[in-house]
Amino acid sequence: MAKLVSSWSNGVKFIPKDYVMPPERRAGDYITVCKEIPVINLEDDRSEIVRQILKACQEFGVFQVINHGVSDKMMEDMMALYDEFFNLPVEDKLGVYSEKLRKGCTLxxxxxEYAKEDVHYWKDTLKHPCHPVEEHSPSWPDKPYRYKEEVARYVVEVRKMGFKILDMIGEGLGLREGYFxxxxxxxxxxxxxxxxxxxxSLAMGIAGHNDPNLITFLQQDHYGLQILKDGIWMGVEPIPNAFVVNLGYQFHVISNGKLKCVEHRGLLNSSVSRTSIVTFLGPNPELPTVVEPAKELVTSSNPRMFKSYRYNEFIANYLVMAYNRKSGSRNGYALDPYRL
Incomplete structure (x- = not known):
């Protein structure tokens, strides 16, 4: 538990040497927030929302949504909950702590995997499965005492929003309702x-990476998220009570290259803790779900770009690459074995 950054970093004046990134892995100069990343109001006319979302997915692979149906109070309560969780005494977090990511609930x-890293990220993570809630919630943290109740409600609302957005992306692509x-x-x-x-400037929150899943929804409180577009890192503005939506590798494949999966990274600051609450939707990595370009999107003018593959095999390869990747790998490298 002493390895958790949140357990020892308060008030430190210098970065331990095993957290100092080599120059080629640092973020470089501070990059200002980009105002071009679309912010989409989900209470607008549906046809206009679909148009805006599809355009954002084609140009950026990321957008933000407001008026999405998850209440401001619920989002504020979640930030307060996780602030409390990460400030709990060490002994209250022992039940979920591990020195490496594992199945189930893990802090x-x-x-x-900490022990295998040449240099560490300035980050602690709590990760757990969510659906079905009744199946997974018993493994969630016992403290704060309201954790299971509040997170269960949040999971339901974010899932509802997520499938609404997936249906609109599918509509924009010309796929049947419920395709995803x-x-x-x-x-x-x-x-x-x-x-x-x-x-x-010497450390990193998390290096540039693409999400392996289908789609990701992120709630953030302070600036630190950046995306890579046309070789340039662009900052994502932290809009109160908005969700950042970004596409993962599986969307790029299913759309037959029409929609972008976006590389992104997390930076640090010197004055406040930053919290990001991230929700992932995608195939079950325990199942041999077949992923392939949607047949409706393969035409003579847009020939098939990827082979069919089983998602559990993709994830196994992705994790091996993630363990071995040090810096500077080309964006999209994990899809190389599946390209035609």
Missing amino acids: YTSGL NEVSQEHSMAINRYPPCPNP
Whole structure:
């Protein structure tokens, strides 16, 4: 537990050497927030929403949504809940702590496996499966005492929003309603805590990566999220009570390359803790779900770009690559074995 950054970093003046990134893995100069990333009001006319979402998915692979149906109070309560969780005494978190990511509910630090890393990320993460709630909630943290009740309500509302957005993306692509239900069996959450860092220019919250799943919904409180577009890192504005929506690898494949999966990373600051509450929807990594380009999107003018593959095999390969990746790998590298 002493390895958790949140357990020892308060008030430190210098970064321990095993958290100092080599120069080529640092974020570089501070990048201002980009105002071009679309912010979409889900209470607008549906046809206009569909148009805006599809355009954002084609150009950026990311957008933000407001008036999405998850109440402001619920989102504020969740931020308060996780602030309390990460500030709990060490002994209250022992039941879910591990030095590496594992199945089920896990509190861990840095990347996928602390002991195998040459340098560590300035981050703690709580990750757990969410759906069905009644199946997974017994493994969730026991403290704060309201955790299971509040998170269960949040899971239901975010899931409802998520499938609404998936249906609109499907509509924009010309796919039948409910198309993405078949590849969205998994619903999990990862809550990342980035404590204040005495010298953010030397450390990283998390390096650039693409999500392996279908689609991701992120709630953030402070600036730190950046996306890579046309070789340039762009900051994502932290809009109160908005969700950042980004596409993962599986969307890029199913859309036959029409929609972008976006590389993104997390930066640090020196004054406040940053919390990101992340929800993932995608195929179940325990099942051999077949992922392939939607047949409706393969034409003579847009020939098939990817082979069919089993998602559990993709995830196994993705994790191996993630363990071995140090820096600077080309965006989209995990899809290379499946390209035609």
